[in-house]
Every structure is written in C-alpha cells, then in structure tokens.
Amino acid sequence: MSASGAESKTAVIIEDDPEVRRLLVEVLEAAGFSTVSVGNGLDGVRAVLTYRPLLTTLDIHLPGIDGFESARRIRAASDTYIIMLTGLNEEADVITGLNAGADEYLAKPFRPRELRARVEAITRRASQRGQVAPPAATPVPSGQGDVGPTFPGVRPAAAPAPNAPRPDAGQQPNHPATPAADAEDVGWLVHRDLRLHPDNRIAMRGDDELDLTRTEFDLLATLLDSKRRVRSKADLTLMLRGESYVTSYFVGDADKRAVEAHMTNLRRKLGDNPANPRYIETVRGVGYRLTSA
Template sequence: MSKGQRVVVVEDDPDISATLVMVLERTGLEVHATDRGERAVELVRELSPDLVTLDLTLPDMDGTEVCRRLREFSDAFIMMITGRSDEIDRLIGLEVGADDYMAKPFSAQEVRARVAALLRRARSAVEAPPLTMDAGGGLTLLPSAHTATLDGTPLPFTPAEVDLMAAFASRPGETWTRGELVRTVWQGEFIESDFLVDVHVGNLRRKLRRAGSKRSWIRTVDGSGYVYDPS
C-alpha cells in the first residue's frame, strides 16, 4: 500500500472501528472514521478517498443507501462489512455499487490483504496511461479512470465492474473460471469467488441491457465459468 492513499471507515461498532483504524494506519494509510451514514457521505465528498469500508448496519441510515449515494459522485472502491449470514445484504450492496465485501468476524491479516488488493488497483489505475480499450460491440473502456461507454453513452459501471469487463475483453472467446477472475480482478485472498463474481456479472448484464444493448456479452459456461462474446 502506498502512503498518501486515503480510507474512510464507516462503522458504528466502536471496537470494530478502532480495529480497522489501527490496522490501516499501521500500513501507512490516512484513515478517517465515522459511525454515521450522513457524515460518511460528507467525508467522501470532502476527502475523495481511494477506499471506503462500509458497515451495512448504521444508526441513522441503511448502509446500502449510503453506498447508493456515494455512487452518485464517487468512484472510490467500496468494501462492505457484513455479517456472515447476511447474503441478501451482500447481494443488495453489490448491486447498488459496492466492489467487494468482508464478512465479520475478520482478522487483521484479512483486513490488510483485502484492503491492499483494492488499493493496488486504485494505485495502478492512477499510474496507468489513459489508454482506451475497444471491447467490441461499441463498448469502450477506460480502466485508468474506471469509466465505460456504449456507443459513446456513459455506463454506470463501478470500478470493479470496469476491471472485470476489461479482464473479459482481454480474452474474448476464452473461458474464465471464477477463481481466475478473482485472482485477476480482485487480486486477493479470503474471497468467496462464486458469489462475488456471479453478482458482478449479473450487474454488468443488467446495466448493458438497460443501456439498450441486445448482445449477449458474457455467456455462462455450465460447470466452468464465463466467456466474453460481444458479437
């Protein structure tokens, strides 16, 4: 992780918040914490962080609503903090714009690994040249800016969705397993690959359909994974 990178921790449990702040500050990150959703939106707007860790259970606002508001103006990576049994919450959170999730209880090692993976992607995007990627079918990706357009119209992809589509487009017609996608896109350990990948693929398909596309884009290969097909 690089010094100068900034994280906003949104967590109403004081013990968990203190743990996250301590672990992240020890890695050299600038960390700001709040236990309120409204304040989280203000902090992200003021600070333009690289990453937000977001608890879904907050006293003043549902975490998914915070995520939805952040996505109106921020392209920071968002990692949800959830309970292990909250699969519906994880699904909703990923659908409204989160890039990743981490289940409670978690270890300091897991926090460091998961945050480092996301921030490597944030740093590489900043340092990468602003090259566009023709993904076929009128889809253009700009991974360094985490943006995408379809026939010139901007698409509401999250940073993780842009990275995932860029991975697919780098190997059109080839099968990607879910494990390969996690290693390529999320670059981390401690990840339940099937759930995370499947939800993001579903989000990409839905957003492309809403943009008016009738192409298949990403085909499911039973028992294997996915194939990118922009034809």
Template sequence: MESGESTPTPQSTLLVVDDEPAVRRVLSMRLQLAGYRVVCAEDGEEALEKFLAEQPDLVVLDVMMPKLDGFSVCRRLRAESAVPIIFLSSLDAIAEKVAGLDLGADDYLSKPFSPKELEARISRILRRVGRGTASQDPREPVTGLGVIRLGDLVVDTNRRQVTRAGERIALTYTEFSLLELLFREPGRVVPRAEILEQLWGYPPRRTADLRVVDVYVARLRGKLEPDPRNPELILTVRGTGYASQRLGELSIPVGA
C-alpha cells in the same frame, strides 16, 4: 521495498464508518500503522459529510448503523462516485452479501474478521485502481489492449471508458476490470474462481464467494447487453465460468 508490494502513499485516505467505537479505534490504529490516512464516522449521516469533506480513496462501511444504514450510504455514494467500497457486516447470509455487491460495493467482509485480512483487501483494491502511481491518472492505467469495438459498443481500455452510439456508460472500477478480463482473450472460458482471484485477490473458500462473480456479471450485462436475459457479449458456460465473444466471430456452446 520488495517488488510487487503495495505501499500506500500519503494521499491514500480511508474513510472508516462503524457505529461501534471499539471497531473504529482498532481499525483506525491498524490502518494508520499500515501507512494510510484514516478518517472515521460513527453513522451514515456523518459518513456522507466526511466523504464530501475528505474525498477518500476507499470507504470501509458497516452495514447496520443508526440514522442511515450502510446500504443507503452506498446507494448515495454510487450516485456520484466510483470510490471503492468494502462492506463490513455481522450478517453472513448470501442474500445480504449479494444485496451489498448489487449496490456497487467492491468487496464484503463478514464480522468477526481479522484486521490483517481487511488490510490485505484494501491493499489489493487500491493497487488495482492504481493508487500511488505518478506517471498517469490513478484511475486510468494504460493496459495496452487499446480500443475494442463491438457493434455500436466501444470499449476504450486506455481511458477505461465504455460508450454506446457515442453515449458513455457508467461502470465502476470493478465492473470495468471484469469486462477487460473477459475480453482480454475473446472466446476463452474464464472460470469463476479465476475471476475472483484476479479481481478480488483471494481464492473461493465457499460457494458464496463465487456468487460475488455472478452478481458482477449480472450487473455488467444489465449495463451492456440489449437483452440481459439473452446475452450476446458475455456468455455463461455452465458449470465453469464466463466467456466473451465478439459478435459474429465466435460460437461456443453456452447457457445464459
């Protein structure tokens, strides 16, 4: 195997949820050939049942489905799990993409799409969450950044945990990865395009792609900032991107 390639282990299980039999059949075949174990569901209710029974490592979830739509399924999954979720949808509007990501999805792929593109995104996400590593918990890779203290906020990058005054703040894997990226070099302005490539693995092809970054920053601020409308930890640098600052240690021109 070449260095840098991500080969799924037998433990990498994918749950594919789509009400179209042809889509389920094609994706199941392609993903199994790629080395994954694939479980399928044809509607939202079955998806929740299969999720509980199989405990998949990633969920590929259609938005428009009978009984229970994909957004409702995502909402229920996020109430109890940080499992990576990729939305599939024939709706390509920015509002729909933002709505899906705002619920906690990790990525959003518009139909029609190339199965190869889906495979690439699945591989990137699983590689990011550390699937297949034997030396450590797959969801808690050691980064070497250690513990960052920001007032009463404590960011433990080794355990991938954030606490405020001793109370744990629940972050999804992608939210924590964004936080870690911004605080890796406090004060450095990180362009939105760079954030997209670092966390999602692909360059922006249109404005809607960069909107994904804005959604995640807003979600992160909502969980970490005392006043998200007047952020102190994650700053907006207009026309460029975002930067982090350690309170009292940095001052740069910003616009929230």
C-alpha cells in the same frame, strides 16, 4: 511504500461497533492509511465528502441511515473505493450492496489478514491506473483531537506537501464527456457492437456510452481481453484484487457471490439475457467467457 505515498492515503471507517472500528483502524494504519472513524451513516457521508478518501469501509447496520443508503449517497458524489463489512451474507444482500455502489463485500467476522490483502490490492489497482490518493480536504490542526462536534473519531491525514500534484492529477474519469474513438483505433477491445478502451476507461455499446462501476468495467475488460477463454469466479476475484492466480490465495464463497452479483449488474447494463446471451455466456460450474462472435 514511500513515506510520501503513505501520507497521501486516507481511509474513512463507518462503523458503529467500537471494537470493530478499533480493529479497522489498526489494519488500515498498518497498510499506510491515515484514518477517519465515524459511528453513523450521516456522519460517514459527510466525512467522505470532507476528506475525499481513497478507501471507505462501510457497515450496513448503522444508526440513522443504513449502509445501503449511505453507499448510494457516497457513490453519487465520490469515487472512493467502498468495502462493505457486514454480517449479512445472503446473495440478495450482496446484490443490494453492490447496486448501492460498493466495490467489495466482506462478511463479518472477517479475518484481518484478508482485509489487509484486499486493501493492498485496492492500492495497487489505484496505482496501476495512475490515480493519486487524495489528501484530506480539511487537515486537522496539530493538537486538535476533534473536527468540530461531527467527527470525534478522526485520525487526520497529513496535509499535502509543497508543490504536491493536485488530488485529481493523473486520474482518468470512468466516463469522460468526449466521444469515443472509432473501434479501429489502437487500444480498443471489441466484441460485436461492444467496444472498450482500458486506458481511457470508456465502454460503448453501439453509439451509447455505458455507465459502469469501476469493478464492472474491470470485469468486462478482463473478459474482452480473454476472448473465448473461460475465466473462473476465483480467477476474476483475484484479478479484482490485483493478484495472479495462485492456489494459496483464499477465495471464499462470499467472494464468488460478489463476482456473481457484479456480473448480474453488468449483464443488466449490457441488456444481455443470460438465457440467450449476446455478449457474455456462463460456463456452468466453471465461470464466464465471451459468446462466439
């Protein structure tokens, strides 16, 4: 990774446990991020809006507003990647977290190497989409340890270089306001009345544009591209991380539950009934694939 790329990456850490916060700082800075650390949900939301990070790690049990509410407020105003870190690992908690806007769900205690792998996968996914990691909106002056009274744990991101591109340069919004092109146009994936354009990040069901999260969009694009080939939960997990399917990569139960939760949300937005699916069918004990056309 180039120095300039490292300088443009910022991560916000929202965690009330000082030891976990310190570990997250070490892992993320080793991955090339500048970090902003806060200990409660309200300060975390403000930090995300101020620093516009590429990545946010978010605990669930926080003083003030909890991680679920923090995620909802962050997602309403930011496209940052959210990794939820928590001791809760029941499927209902996973679904709640993902519904609130999280992209990833990692149970505590987590392994630093696994977190590092997921962070690097997120960086690859952003790079593949042509996204430019946004710099800090308000760089901290040299020698200043705090940003006012609100963010005492800030390790500021570097200021943008002269003539640097705008933070949103090269980004494609998930849901542009322009109408989708006809399904016959080059680049569209089609299944029944479902149409998806991977490059333009547009998904349509009939004449209606679908409001999908980044992860839901990627899952749907993978299934559309795979047609009737079955994709396992482990395979889909590694796809979301940006890895090829190699058996040495670790895919745990929490990863598979996260895929199930994303798929539940995706089906709900498609209006698809798993018992009588129109678009995506479950291959019991294996994974998912498209229904017959």
